[in-house]
Amino acid sequence: DAMVIQNPRYQVTQFGKPVTLSCSQTLNHNVMYWYQQKSSQAPKLLFHYYDKDFNNEADTPDNFQSRRPNTSFCFLDIRSPGLGDAAMYLCATSKGRANSPLHFGNGTRLTVT
Amino acid sequence: AQTVTQSQPEMSVQEAETVTLSCTYDTSENNYYLFWYKQPPSRQMILVIRQEAYKQQNATENRFSVNFQKAAKSFSLKISDSQLGDTAMYFCAFGSNSGGSNYKLTFGKGTLLTVNP
Numbered sequence: 407d408a409m410v411i412q413n414p415r416y417q418v419t420q421f422g423k424p425v426t427l428s429c430s431q432t433l434n435h436n437v438m439y440w441y442q443q444k445s446s447q448a449p450k451l452l453f454h455y456y457d458k459d460f461n462n463e464a465d466t467p468d469n470f471q472s473r474r475p476n477t478s479f480c481f482l483d484i485r486s487p488g489l490g491d492a493a494m495y496l497c498a499t500s501k502g503r504a505n506s507p508l509h510f511g512n513g514t515r516l517t518v519t
Numbered sequence: 520a521q522t523v524t525q526s527q528p529e530m531s532v533q534e535a536e537t538v539t540l541s542c543t544y545d546t547s548e549n550n551y552y553l554f555w556y557k558q559p560p561s562r563q564m565i566l567v568i569r570q571e572a573y574k575q576q577n578a579t580e581n582r583f584s585v586n587f588q589k590a591a592k593s594f595s596l597k598i599s600d601s602q603l604g605d606t607a608m609y610f611c612a613f614g615s616n617s618g619g620s621n622y623k624l625t626f627g628k629g630t631l632l633t634v635n636p
Contacts, residue, residue, distance in 0.1 A: 410563075437622055446528075448566075448610060448626040458601070496564065502622045504614045505552045505571060510564040 409433070412511035413495050419487050420519055427482040427514045429497030435509070436502040438480040440472060443513070447450045456502055457481060482515075492518045521546045521613050526626035532601045533635050539586075540596045540630045542611030552614040553587065553594045554624065559607040565576070572595065577628045608632075 410431045419425040429438065437456050441449035453462045455474040469491070471483040484491055494515050498508040522545045532538035544553070555567040570578045570587050577585050582602075586595045598605055611627040 439623075444606075446629070446631070448628045451623060454623070459577040498564075500622055504622060505569070506622060507554060507569060508556075508564075508624060512563045 410497055410499055410509050410511035412495075412514050414514060415512060416515045416517070418517045418519060419484075421485045421489065425484050425487055425516070427484075427495050427497075427516070429480045429482070429511055430478050431499045431509075432478070433499055433509060433516055436474055436476060436487035437499040437500045439496075439500070439508065440473060440480070440482045441496040443499065449496055450486075468508070487516070487518045489518050521548075521551075521615065523611050523613050523625050523627035525609075525611055525630050527630045529631045529633070531595075531635055533553055533634040534599075534601055534603060536601055537597060537599045538601055540598075540609050540611075540632065542594045542596070544592050544594065544611075544613050544625075545614070546592070546613065548615060554612040554614065555583070555585070555596045555603075556610045556612060556626075557607045558629075559604075560611065564585070564610070568596065577598045584615065598632075603634050603636060606632060606634045614619075 408515040413428050440452045443449045452466045474480045494513045496513045497511040500506040500508050522535045524543045556564050557567045558564040568580045568583050582599045584597045584635045608629045608631050610629045612624040
C-alpha cells in the first residue's frame with residue numbers, strides 16, 4: 407500500500423545534540439510537510455517542500471532545518487534540541503492542491519533529556 | 520489569515536449514540552475546502568471527511584456526516600452509531616483555494632472524543 411513512513415517511531419536525544427528525523431513516501435506526492443505537535447495541541451506547520459522548493463513558516467526557529475534529496479524522502483534536522491522541542495513530529499504529503507487531503511505518517515515522538 | 524475554532528476541547532458519548540463536534544472558521548474567501556481529520560491514540564492522523572465550499576450538499580461518509588453552514592461559517596461533524604474505535608482527537612481544518620500556498624491547511628486545536636462502552 408502507498409504510504410508515508412516515518413523513522414524512528416521514538417527518538418531520544420540529549421540537550422544540544424543534533425538529531426535527524428526521516429520521512430519517506432510511496433505516494434509520489436509533490437508536497438511534503440513537517441508538523442510539530444505538542445500534547446493536546448493542533449499540529450503546527452514548520453515548513454514544507456513543493457517539489458524542490460522549500461517554504462519555511464515565518465515563526466519556525468532557525469534551529470529547525472529540512473532537506474529533501476528526492477521526491478520520496480524528506481528529513482527534519484534539529485541542530486541543537488532544547489527541552490521545548492520535545493514533541494511529536496508529523497510528516498505529511500499531498501498532491502499540492504487545495505482540495506488534496508494530507509496523508510500523514512505515524513509520527514516520531516522526540517524526547518530531549 | 521484564516522482561523523479555525525473548535526470550542527469543545529473534550530467530549531464523550533455512549534457507544535451506539537450520536538455525537539456532534541463543532542467547528543467554526545473565519546475567512547474572507549468564497550472558495551475553499553474543509554476537512555475533518557481523526558487522530559486515534561498513538562496512531563496516525565487520517566482524513567475522515569471533506570467538504571467543498573461551493574457544494575451546498577453536505578458530505579457524508581458512512582457514519583460520518585457534516586453540517587456545513589457557509590453563511591454562518593460553521594462546519595460540524597456528526598458521528599452516528601458511535602463505536603469504541605471512534606475514540607480519538609478530531610481536528611477540523613481549512614484549505615484555501617487562493618494565494619501562493621493554497622495547499623497548506625489551517626488546523627483547529629482539536630476535540631478529544633471518548634466513546635464509552
